[in-house]
Every structure is written in C-alpha cells, then in structure tokens.
Amino acid sequence: MNRDESWAVIADQRRAVADLLAELTDPEWDTPSLCADWRVRDVAAHLALAPQPPGLLTMTTEAIRAGGRFHRLNHDLAVRHANRPSADLVAELRRHADSRRLPAVTNYRNILFDVLVHAQDIAVPLERPLVMPLRAAAAGATRVWTMGWPFWARRRLPAVRLVATDTDWSVGDGAEVCGPISALLLLLTGRRARCPELSGPGTARL
Known part of the structure; x- marks a missing residue:
C-alpha cells in the first residue's frame, strides 16, 4: 500500500x-x-x-x-x-x-x-465487530514481521510458516499456521485472543 x-x-x-x-x-x-x-x-x-x-x-x-x-x-x-x-x-x-x-x-x-x-x-x-481491511492488514503484518523491535516476531515465532486464508500473504518457514490475516497480525504483535481462529500443524508451536 x-x-x-x-x-x-x-x-x-x-x-x-x-x-x-x-x-x-x-x-x-x-x-x-x-x-x-x-x-x-x-x-x-x-x-x-x-x-x-x-x-x-x-x-x-x-x-x-x-x-x-x-x-x-x-x-x-x-x-x-x-x-x-x-x-x-x-x-x-x-x-x-x-x-x-x-x-x-x-x-x-x-x-x-x-x-x-x-x-x-x-x-x-x-465483542463488537470492527472490520480490518485485508490489504492494510497484510501490509501491517509484513511491517511487523520485518521490523524487529519492539515485537521481535521472527524471534518469537520460529520454525512456523504463517499463511493467510483470506488474502495472498505468507511469511516464515516450517509448520503452517493458517488463518485470517487479522488474526495473524494480532498474533505477530503478541495478542493471542484470536488464536482459536488459527489452524494447521504449526499451532502446537505457538
């Protein structure tokens, strides 16, 4: 964007x-x-x-x-x-x-x-719905993944591949963790409230 x-x-x-x-x-x-x-x-x-x-x-x-x-x-x-x-x-x-x-x-x-x-x-x-635009969420997720401090997403999430199910976005290598890009962005920034929306063999490593 x-x-x-x-x-x-x-x-x-x-x-x-x-x-x-x-x-x-x-x-x-x-x-x-x-x-x-x-x-x-x-x-x-x-x-x-x-x-x-x-x-x-x-x-x-x-x-x-x-x-x-x-x-x-x-x-x-x-x-x-x-x-x-x-x-x-x-x-x-x-x-x-x-x-x-x-x-x-x-x-x-x-x-x-x-x-x-x-x-x-x-x-x-x-529990109030608030839509997160897909392209913006993907841009935000990429930024968090590549920036290091203060989230250190790569360090916190080693050996997994994050794959969005609602837009063309993925990062990492390893067992897949799949889900909405909005849930992945929250995971990258340390929020786990929407982890139940994620699936795949890599979820055991979260």
Whole structure:
C-alpha cells in the first residue's frame, strides 16, 4: 500500500473506533483491552494522541519519568490522557481522523498497523465487530514481521510458516499456521485472543 492509501485506512479506522466508543457505557470504557494493563479508555487515549503528539520538552520529561522505558512512556502518556471525559476522546478521534501529523520517532507504516491492532484491542474484548481491511492488514503484518523491535516476531515465532486464508500473504518457514490475516497480525504483535481462529500443524508451536 502506498502512503495515500495507508493514510486513508488510518482515517477510516479512527472514525470506526470513534463510532464504536460513542456507543459504550461507562463500565465498558474501563474494560481490560487486549493490550496488557491497558483499559479500553487507555487505548482510545493512545489513538487520540497519535495525531497530536506532545512537544519535545514534554516527551523528554516523560521519558525521564519513565526511566527511559518506551512501553512505560507510552502507557503513562495514554493513562494520563485517558482521564478526560469519554466524549472528549471520541471528539478528538473524529476531529483528527484525517490528520497526517505523527510523532517524530515513527512513520505512517507504523501508524497503520498501530491503529489496526489497537482498534481490535478495543473491539475484541467488547465483542463488537470492527472490520480490518485485508490489504492494510497484510501490509501491517509484513511491517511487523520485518521490523524487529519492539515485537521481535521472527524471534518469537520460529520454525512456523504463517499463511493467510483470506488474502495472498505468507511469511516464515516450517509448520503452517493458517488463518485470517487479522488474526495473524494480532498474533505477530503478541495478542493471542484470536488464536482459536488459527489452524494447521504449526499451532502446537505457538
């Protein structure tokens, strides 16, 4: 997928997440997401922050506070932003849906799989359907497979061949693990909630 196609999917996913969130009850906002130690509210705040990243001074201060740990920094920023009213988070997602602004340390390829995966972090535990576009999911899966840190997918999934059953995509060597590309993308990023949708001799190695 090229840059413009990727940004179009990012915008659509932001709007879809906003629409889903707008229907939630207060208790549902505090449901544990697929992202460990993050509530639905925290994931929503993370997505809302992506197109409006903090300035360099704030990021430096937060990085020091987090002891230089990237995941801690991400978590703390999201949790603090999540303290605002739910309606404000929904409004931010909608207002910035088409924005191409992003943090200096990343790029649109990373933002693409980030929004796809975090959308499912919210939707799956709430049992709300949220479609992941096939081409975008395949592009995201390829990016995660080839990038190394922070997922180290090749290292975590040795001796298996991942094969999508709904689009032309496969990686790896070894016993096959087959399933929807959306489930494979979640597996690559460390989420196992949709592993029951996967099949093949390689599933015993997961």
